[in-house]
Amino acid sequence: MLSAVPVAALDPTDPDAGAVAHYGDPNREQRILDTEAGLVDRSHRSVLAVPGADRLGWLHSLTTQHLESLPPMTGSELLVLSPHGHVEHHAVLTDDGGTTWLDLEPGAGDGLLDFLNRMRFLMRVEPANVTDDWALLSIVGPQTDEALVTLGVGPLLPPDSVPVPEAKFATGTVPPRPTVRYSAARLPDLDGWARRMPFGADLLVPRAAVPDLVAAAGLPPAGIWAFEALRVAARRPRFGFETDHRTLPAEVGWTAAAVHLEKGCYRGQETIARVHHLGRPPRKLALLHLDGVTTDELPARHTPVELAGRAIGFVGTAVRHYELGMIALAVVKQNVAADAVLQVGPSTAAIDPS
Known part of the structure; x- marks a missing residue:
C-alpha cells in the first residue's frame, strides 16, 4: 500500500507544504512520469475565477498576453509586470467560454486578486479566489494522450506556439493571438476541464470530485518531488523560485510563452521592448x-x-x-x-x- 509523505511533515515552511512530497519511492515516481504517465496532485496551487462579459479584453489590457480574441476552451500563460517591467505575477489560464480560470503559485492568489480588483473600474468582471473549492491535478508523461482518452477528453492538440521574432522585427510579424495556445476540453461528469500542457495535462475539478477523478484516471500517483525534478531538468522556471524582485521575462525564458511583443498599452511594455531589441537581458x-x-x-x-x-x-x-x-x-x-x-x-x- 502506498504511503503518502506530505511536504509539510518534512518542512512546514516549504511553499509546497500543501502537497505530497512522495509516495515512498521518489526515483520510481520520476521514472513513471518520464517514461509512462502518472498523476500529480497540485491542488495546493491558487485558483482564481474571472467571469463576466469583459473578462478577456480586460485581462488583455492588464497583462503581457494577447487575450481579446481567445477562443473558448483554450489556455495560455500571462504575466503582470511592474512599471519597470519586472515580473510581479505569473499565471496559467483557461477560458471555458464564460469564465477565465487562472492558476498560479500556492498562496499567490490573494495578491493577484487584489491587483485585479484595483483595476476593475466599470468593467463587467467578477474576479474571485476559488482555491477552497477547486483543485488542480496534473497528468505527466508521454502517455498523457492515452490517459486523456480514458477520461473521455483526449487526445487534445499539443501546445501551439508562435516563434519569438528576432530583434528589430517588422510590424505585423507577431500574429494577433496568444503566443502559446493550450487546447482544453470539458471533463465529462466531473464539472471541470482538462488542458494540454508541454509536460502532459492539467485537470481542474471541484475539490469534492477529486476522488472520482483519481479513480477515473487510474494512474499511479507521483509526488511533487518527482514533478519538480522533471521540471528542473526541462528548464521550466517557476515564479518565486527562479525569480526575484528584479526578474525580467526574457531572463527566464517567459517571452515565448507569456509575452506578446506587438501588444501595447500594458504596464512594463517599454522595458519588454527595450530588452528584446537589445537582445541581451542582464541575466x-x-x-x-x-x-x-x-x-x-x-x-x-x-x-x-x-x-x-x-x-x-x-x-x-x-x-x-x-x-x-x-x-x-x-x-x-x-x-x-x-x-x-x-x-x-x-x-x-x-x-x-x-
Missing part, C-alpha cells in the same frame, strides 16, 4: 550540475551562486534527478561563460551546455 536561466562530493544536501532556494568568490546569481530550485543526480535551476549573469567553474555553498557546480 539568464541555467541548469547546473552539482558535484555532490562535499555534501549530498541540496542547496536552499535563493542560495548564492559564486564565481571566484563573487556572487553572480542564485539557485532557484535544486533537486535529485533519477538519472542526472543533483541538479539545480539558477539565474546567473548573462556574461558567465558556459564552462565556468561555479560554487553553490560547499558544492562545485557546472553549467549544462545543452
